Amino acid sequence: MLGGIIADKNIQKIAHNAKFDLQILSRAGFRVKGLSFDTMLAAHLLGEKTLSLKGLAFSRLGMEMTPITMLIGEGKSQKCISGCELQETADYACADADMTFRLAELLAPELDRENQRKLFTEVEMPLVPVIGDMESAGIAIDADMLAKMSLRIGEQLTELEKEIHEHAGHPFNIASPKQLGEVLFGELHLPAGRKTQTGFCTDAAVLDELKDQHAIVRLILEYRTLTKLKSTYVDTLPQMVNVCDRRLHTSFNQARTATGRLSSSEPNLQNIPVRGELGREIRKAFVAPPGYLLLAADYSQIDLRALAHLSGDADLVKAFEND
Numbered sequence: 001m002l003g004g005i006i007a008d009k010n011i012q013k014i015a016h017n018a019k020f021d022l023q024i025l026s027r028a029g030f031r032v033k034g035l036s037f038d039t040m041l042a043a044h045l046l047g048e049k050t051l052s053l054k055g056l057a058f059s060r061l062g063m064e065m066t067p068i069t070m071l072i073g074e075g076k077s078q079k080c081i082s083g084c085e086l087q088e089t090a091d092y093a094c095a096d097a098d099m100t101f102r103l104a105e106l107l108a109p110e111l112d113r114e115n116q117r118k119l120f121t122e123v124e125m126p127l128v129p130v131i132g133d134m135e136s137a138g139i140a141i142d143a144d145m146l147a148k149m150s151l152r153i154g155e156q157l158t159e160l161e162k163e164i165h166e167h168a169g170h171p172f173n174i175a176s177p178k179q180l181g182e183v184l185f186g187e188l189h190l191p192a193g194r195k196t197q198t199g200f201c202t203d204a205a206v207l208d209e210l211k212d213q214h215a216i217v218r219l220i221l222e223y224r225t226l227t228k229l230k231s232t233y234v235d236t237l238p239q240m241v242n243v244c245d246r247r248l249h250t251s252f253n254q255a256r257t258a259t260g261r262l263s264s265s266e267p268n269l270q271n272i273p274v275r276g277e278l279g280r281e282i283r284k285a286f287v288a289p290p291g292y293l294l295l296a297a298d299y300s301q302i303d304l305r306a307l308a309h310l311s312g313d314a315d316l317v318k319a320f321e322n323d
Contacts, residue, residue: 194206
């Protein structure tokens, strides 16, 4: 009965954060058809700062909903919702459904008034199942390649640490801003910049200005770059691979950026470095299965092209027409 309703495209479905619901139902063998309204996306287009269902229910409807922690607890004592009483689980779920329907009735006419209905209906809503499928598919990475890279970078870091300590004249914790500041400005007497509560500032901007003053500074900058690449990507990405399908699954956020672009989190796959030899090497760890290829596509100078079109500037239009 329920499966037939879910699969019937003629029966409209309303949800809050529909992508999550679609993914959960898909894992249970249900393919949702007829999704028509996502209250989270509608609120995003209308400029709401709080996009959670409970937050919107309070700010837009004046309703205070029961937090999930009241059912399942939190921290070490947190339990699975399947362990809760059936009636309290039903009440909680029905409240979610009730608030979602009320918000849809409130937000739908606002989309029309703000001239956002076309964007919502023709762009945002059709994207929901597509993005959900993208997340579920994930991407493969070559974990062995990253493991070898980690060993190699580890050896480079050991050598750099040795060189930095030789220039300083003694061992110290390179990752400690306080100790680094004492070495650079107290012992080596390099020009000191601004001070913080704990000592001299040693951020990237300060060190970049000093890189021609002493060989140790360039080595520290290289050490920091390698350390960040190793900890953020080379060592971390393999740990985030799903044990079931051996693929990496990010979350694409449709309602997080002011510009309307997707953002990526856990992990942020839009932030994989592209500059430098190591950055390009890390990108090579993203692989396609045998017989397939990864295709990268991007608009060329899309911002300037849009500017040329909207402004009608003759010289700018001519520049693009002539490549």
